[in-house]
Amino acid sequence: MSGKFKALLVKQPEKKVFTRTIIERDVDDLPAGELLVRVHYSSLNFKDALSATGNPGVTRNFPHTPGIDAAGEVVSCSDGSFAPGDQVIVTSYDLGMETDGGFGQMIRVPSKWALKLPAGLSLRESMMLGTAGLTAALSVYELEQGGVRPEDGPILVTGATGGVGSLAVAILAKAGYQVTAATGKMSEEEYLKAIGAADVVERNEVTQGSERPMMKPVWAGVVDCVGGEMLVAAIKSTKPRGVVTCCGLVGSSDLALNVFPFILRGVRLIGVDSAECPMLHRTEVWHSLATKWKLNALESMVEEVGLDGLEEKIQSMLKGGLKRRILVRLF
Template identity: 65%
Template sequence: MPPETFTALLVEETEPKKFTRRIIERKIDELPPGELLVKVHYSSLNYKDALSATGRPGVTRKYPHTPGIDAAGEVVTSDSDAFAPGDRVIVTGHDLGMNTAGGFGQYIRIPAAWAIPLPEGLSLRESMVLGTAGFTAALSVYKLEKSGVRPGDGDILVTGATGGVGSIAVAVLARAGYRVTASTGKTDESEFLATLGAAEVISREAVLEGAERPLMKERWAGAVDCVGGDTLAAALKATRYGGTVTCCGLVGSPELPVNVFPFILRGVSLLGIDSVECPREPRQQIWNNLAGKWKPRHLEEAASECTLQELEEPIQAILQGKLKGRTVVNLLES
């Protein structure tokens, strides 16, 4: 039987547009309805979590709230034939941590459709080193493959490569056999990116060089863009004939200042990446790939770890663009 209370991070709006964060004891009975009660072992910190934790608009509508769009743990009670107590599961996407109490609490209650069985080959902790960021990166690789981009076609550009999605994209692409060029504003992290599998590290200025032209010299067989804005436009302009660019970020800008030439003169494809509502079948396949043929060789080197009580510093760091790699949140020690 679960305990009556559990530890969780609670974000409250104490004054209009003023939000505070504190660690509290919550009651299991306060969790929303759902078929599965899951004891969370690990979560992870994503940019969306930091936005929710600081009350930024567009993520969470109602407070008080417990963020955490990722959770990995053990089923405690189940009203679904698909899962039994003791099953280990991964929960990412859907409404977890947005408007449903999330993984920054030791227990979550969710619809069974949100849970994916933990694939053989991954530990619960490793699944949260990956988390939504890793799933998003792998979904990008999945779509590149589906569009026909092959390892022998040429370099794949990854922008925002030291971030959560970018760093895992570098590692997954390298594991899948692609030659990766990693772009970053933190060129002092070249060794970190090389460890993950980058064959070359370039500055973000190098990506933008010549971007004022309608088209740029063909450089990339494909790209995983985690930045948006001018960087995404430059990646499209420099992608080779028939190549594909995936788009999953907007830290640079949500606007796309590009003309139609890459699309109508080079046949370049731009594919959007949505990890939130991704259907169950490809979601399970991608997690299986991450546990097997795409599992990064240096997964632990992409992550640091903290408890709930230590989350404040990484929350501020990710909002300021200063966080490197992934941050795993250990709920067993909170």
């Protein structure tokens, strides 16, 4: 199939120089795959900002269209997994990394990367959530699977003003948990309480005393989006049989920790990986986001832009200046 569509294209005209322009591309230039999708919405993630500025840890081959999230309507599917007109979500895997992604009005991907939009969610709502929402929901799922109940005590969310953190706060509150949001941006206390946090604490309050082998047990569970010292402190201050999920490394990728919380309190540390999450598991969690965890506060948590508004938001994200998730409108 041939046809023109608009996309953000990142080029590398010379070594260590990357340019970003909105151009008209042809469907025939898209990579191989069974599924062709007309993208209605995407979202901006930190990984997208890195890809757009040439970070080799994300994308090495240019020209390239970033966007690890996409939601839209099936144009064609050569293996019959989907029918034309089906509404689908495509996130993670290699989308937006080395495979042209959701910052284009069309994507072509393996059909196994897509799932049908669950009843109860619109395409727009699905991308208000995106990979960040999926990661947050997977974290909450792991707490539930680990037997952490709302009556067991407060749940700590670190990096609470970030994309994953803020959505974790909202989902946990929707699920009935008492949430303590830890942040370095206390100016956002009102916002965090509006989306569901019962308490908001400065991050230094969480890490104070983390040099000790063990800390006072406070948290029934933790959703950690930071890593490093924050994760160490969270583990050391989790109650017996509590569950700590880990999905971030902005603080550090290192974990300077002894085994005492694990062997004396039975604390469980679970890594959350949304990129290669099995489709059965992924579908179950998206269904929960459309039903029991559906958020009423989504509109207040996002800012919507078109392709032409992405450059400003990419630069702002890299400087840590964004206060809300960025929803990208393709049409």
